[in-house]
Amino acid sequence: MSDAVQSLAGQEEVRYRALQAVDPRAPGALETFTEGLHDESWRVRHAAAEGLRRLPDAEGVAARLISVLGERGETGARNAAAEALAGMGTVALRPVVHLLEHEDPDQRKLAVDILGHLGRAEVEDVLLRSLSDVDLNVRVSAAEALGRIGGEAAVRALEALLDADTSLLRLAAMEGLAALRKAPPTARVMALADEPLLQRSALRLLGLCPPGASTERICRALDSSVRSVREAALVALGTQATGLGPYERNELDAVARSVLSRIPEMTARVAQALDVEDVRIRAGALVAAGALGEASLALAVAEVAREDRLLREVLFTLGQLGADGRRLLLKNMGALSLPARTVAAEALVLLVDATSVPELCALLEWAEDDLRAVVVRALGRTRSPEALLPLVGLLADASLSGTATRALDQLIAVHPLAALAALETAVEQRTTPVAVAVLGRLGGVKVLPLLRRLARDVESSWRAAAVEAASRVSGEAGLELARGALADESAPVRIAAVRALGRQGGQEAGSFLGLALKDEDRAVRLAAVEAVGAGGATERALDLEALVRHGDGALAVLAVRALAKLGKVGSGMLWDALGHPDTEVVKAALAALTSAEGATDGAALAVSLVGHPRWDVRAAAARVLGDLGRPECLPVLQHALSVEHDALARKALVDAVARLSGR
Amino acid sequence: MPRFDEGRPEMTLEEFRLLRDHVYAHCGILIHEDMKFVMERRLWPRLEALGLTDFGAYHRYLRYDAQRIAELEAAVESLTTHETYFFREPAQLKAFCEELLPLLEKKNARTRRLRLWSAGCSSGEEAYTVAMLLKDSGRFDDWDVEVHGTDLSRRVLAVARRAEYGPSALRATPPDLMERFFVPAGVNRVRVRDDVRAWVSFGHHNLADEATSQLVPRTDVVFCRNVMIYFDQAMRRRVLGVIRDRLCPGGYLLLGHAENLLSLGADFELVHLKGDLVYRRPELPAGEGR
Numbered sequence: 001m002s003d004a005v006q007s008l009a010g011q012e013e014v015r016y017r018a019l020q021a022v023d024p025r026a027p028g029a030l031e032t033f034t035e036g037l038h039d040e041s042w043r044v045r046h047a048a049a050e051g052l053r054r055l056p057d058a059e060g061v062a063a064r065l066i067s068v069l070g071e072r073g074e075t076g077a078r079n080a081a082a083e084a085l086a087g088m089g090t091v092a093l094r095p096v097v098h099l100l101e102h103e104d105p106d107q108r109k110l111a112v113d114i115l116g117h118l119g120r121a122e123v124e125d126v127l128l129r130s131l132s133d134v135d136l137n138v139r140v141s142a143a144e145a146l147g148r149i150g151g152e153a154a155v156r157a158l159e160a161l162l163d164a165d166t167s168l169l170r171l172a173a174m175e176g177l178a179a180l181r182k183a184p185p186t187a188r189v190m191a192l193a194d195e196p197l198l199q200r201s202a203l204r205l206l207g208l209c210p211p212g213a214s215t216e217r218i219c220r221a222l223d224s225s226v227r228s229v230r231e232a233a234l235v236a237l238g239t240q241a242t243g244l245g246p247y248e249r250n251e252l253d254a255v256a257r258s259v260l261s262r263i264p265e266m267t268a269r270v271a272q273a274l275d276v277e278d279v280r281i282r283a284g285a286l287v288a289a290g291a292l293g294e295a296s297l298a299l300a301v302a303e304v305a306r307e308d309r310l311l312r313e314v315l316f317t318l319g320q321l322g323a324d325g326r327r328l329l330l331k332n333m334g335a336l337s338l339p340a341r342t343v344a345a346e347a348l349v350l351l352v353d354a355t356s357v358p359e360l361c362a363l364l365e366w367a368e369d370d371l372r373a374v375v376v377r378a379l380g381r382t383r384s385p386e387a388l389l390p391l392v393g394l395l396a397d398a399s400l401s402g403t404a405t406r407a408l409d410q411l412i413a414v415h416p417l418a419a420l421a422a423l424e425t426a427v428e429q430r431t432t433p434v435a436v437a438v439l440g441r442l443g444g445v446k447v448l449p450l451l452r453r454l455a456r457d458v459e460s461s462w463r464a465a466a467v468e469a470a471s472r473v474s475g476e477a478g479l480e481l482a483r484g485a486l487a488d489e490s491a492p493v494r495i496a497a498v499r500a501l502g503r504q505g506g507q508e509a510g511s512f513l514g515l516a517l518k519d520e521d522r523a524v525r526l527a528a529v530e531a532v533g534a535g536g537a538t539e540r541a542l543d544l545e546a547l548v549r550h551g552d553g554a555l556a557v558l559a560v561r562a563l564a565k566l567g568k569v570g571s572g573m574l575w576d577a578l579g580h581p582d583t584e585v586v587k588a589a590l591a592a593l594t595s596a597e598g599a600t601d602g603a604a605l606a607v608s609l610v611g612h613p614r615w616d617v618r619a620a621a622a623r624v625l626g627d628l629g630r631p632e633c634l635p636v637l638q639h640a641l642s643v644e645h646d647a648l649a650r651k652a653l654v655d656a657v658a659r660l661s662g663r
Numbered sequence: 664m665p666r667f668d669e670g671r672p673e674m675t676l677e678e679f680r681l682l683r684d685h686v687y688a689h690c691g692i693l694i695h696e697d698m699k700f701v702m703e704r705r706l707w708p709r710l711e712a713l714g715l716t717d718f719g720a721y722h723r724y725l726r727y728d729a730q731r732i733a734e735l736e737a738a739v740e741s742l743t744t745h746e747t748y749f750f751r752e753p754a755q756l757k758a759f760c761e762e763l764l765p766l767l768e769k770k771n772a773r774t775r776r777l778r779l780w781s782a783g784c785s786s787g788e789e790a791y792t793v794a795m796l797l798k799d800s801g802r803f804d805d806w807d808v809e810v811h812g813t814d815l816s817r818r819v820l821a822v823a824r825r826a827e828y829g830p831s832a833l834r835a836t837p838p839d840l841m842e843r844f845f846v847p848a849g850v851n852r853v854r855v856r857d858d859v860r861a862w863v864s865f866g867h868h869n870l871a872d873e874a875t876s877q878l879v880p881r882t883d884v885v886f887c888r889n890v891m892i893y894f895d896q897a898m899r900r901r902v903l904g905v906i907r908d909r910l911c912p913g914g915y916l917l918l919g920h921a922e923n924l925l926s927l928g929a930d931f932e933l934v935h936l937k938g939d940l941v942y943r944r945p946e947l948p949a950g951e952g953r
Contacts, residue, residue: 013945309698309701311701337746365850366829401712402712554728
């Protein structure tokens, strides 16, 4: 960069900083900032507009800015003044509306533009009147502004303008309606779509129409020689496909397929559109690709997954490309980007068969963790005995063992003997303790001697796995091993014992769980609380009630949930829980209320929470009141609804009010 | 329509919001409501890994479990796209080499020291690419050079330190640079050469954490490409504050091609290079120290 350029940049910086340093309350600030609006640098003008908004005399500022709007030849200053006025809110409304009476049409146009940017519904009438202005540019701007504000009257006026004798006005009206997402009747839009100047806007509106004739017209536009028309058609196709139910989507796809399959080089055009910058065009290209069902587009479709927002459509489209498309993906995994690989792998899960094992195993060699998890699922679906060994090996991978276990379950169902042999070998070779759990489930009492031996293993992870597995095989042996394991020096082994006891249930297990509730290790205590609920140890209810008041929210939440499972939800416990500082405990108590037969004042408890500071607690309280079905709570809910601002809490209140009103 | 989600739990709107707020509080990453589907899909594997049956249970796990911090990092990692590869956005890199490097060579000629920061470096491809470009320019051979990569995810940092990559990461690497800067490392894998690695360091850093940003060295150029897209306006301002603070006066900020600083205040100057638009921390007026 030359020194001269650097010097100029330095001067701009000085002016910019000087404006930022101006005290808005200082005398002369208004003039300083107004002068700044005339600076040659956009950055300085922007800083001046921001500064003006900070001045205390907002009305004086608005008046001064209105005067700048009248400075002919000062385009930069006028635009900066308009920007400042548009950012001033209500205070700018009156002077800007007044400007609509100015004799200069340019000023009236600027005023309409500003009103559009202010976006206040109260100026709808004023803008409707501007639709009758003698100057065409003002009328066009008014139509555009109404497209930003959009009440019912605006929609009617814009629809009426579709018959205007000037194309420019019809165009502005269509754009306004498209911005408001209000489509006129399909036939009316179709007629406009034949006018070259209006075609792109008409396509936008057709995208808002229900599928059918509109889809056919949109797809025909994909044969246009004009690129921008083809792109508008793709955007429309993407818009139309959004949020459709299965039946309507099938209709759209069928119509699109019949038109697109007759257009020469359609596949190449769709491939090109799948790679453009504009995400709306890519969305439409996905719909077109799916309708065509062209397998060769699979890689390009998968690459669209780089845009998170299109993930759902990508998955859907890959499903439409059939087995050939998915085979193409499998062959080219290495060349795809990470998001494309992940989404392609999801699609592959549905494709795989017994012949896919070698390719899937090759993928496991180099794929990233996210992708490997999907590959593991796919291995389970191959139903091939060849997949057993790789999956047993993957049990040792902490991040994949859960998925591998579920995948193994699918193979065990069809190859139990081979699976048993593979798991026994894995345990003998001490591949991973995770194999013990699967082996226990599969081998049953036959493997009990092995489990007993492993319960005395030198490594705690093997002892824990054996104790838990034994409890699934045999109640008696499980209880015996769990009792011994409760005295283990390792917390994970004691946790395994606690889970085993919860699985067994019964008085003896309940008695042991009482000890575990007092364990020195927090994780053991947490597991014990859950186990008490799971095992139905009602004799431990008092212990749990004490824990509801515990400062550790995790313990308190689990205690409330366990008490609900035991059917021991009393008023005292509920009040304790509802007063807990942790809102998760409060929500757990609210969830328990509906099962609280003894808690006759349940409704009163929930009512006390409809004004809670947290939205999720208010929503939970509303749901409970709806479930309890007590009509006397209706006024409270209606009042809460009248003051509720949070969307999710409002939805819960609306549902509850509807239920209690019998609607 | 084929099903890709057999037996998987659906995320309620409430669960979505609780999880989204939790993630935002942790690292400032904002997940918009229309991304619920994406969030659901990305977190399913986490639920599977932990053996949890629904997203409410996952939220409680993130709140209470002893492993909650590690799990929150895993969740954030799943939610953010680590899509990156060597020599990404070649037009920008060309402008960096041909227009910015000569300026930096001149500016730092006295100290013969150059610092660059790859903020949100993911698995390291960008940081190594920058180091390779510096080597390739031949301008800084006997300089004190460091390219520092930071990321929120410890897992990707481990990958970055290993410096081993597969075909996807290399899909845009020119063959001559492939030859010069990589060595074979097994089937379909290569490793970045040691002389490049010697110029690159990595560290864990949450861009939303202003306090720990002091650990990042003062730098001449920041690459922060496709990172701001995850933040809302307030967090972008905060992150820009951090970047500005770590940039030397006159230092450059390079964003992704779809990103800009419009409506984020104007603490940076827009610099029109022939091949790209970049941002620069203004030089201090004469008389003001660093």
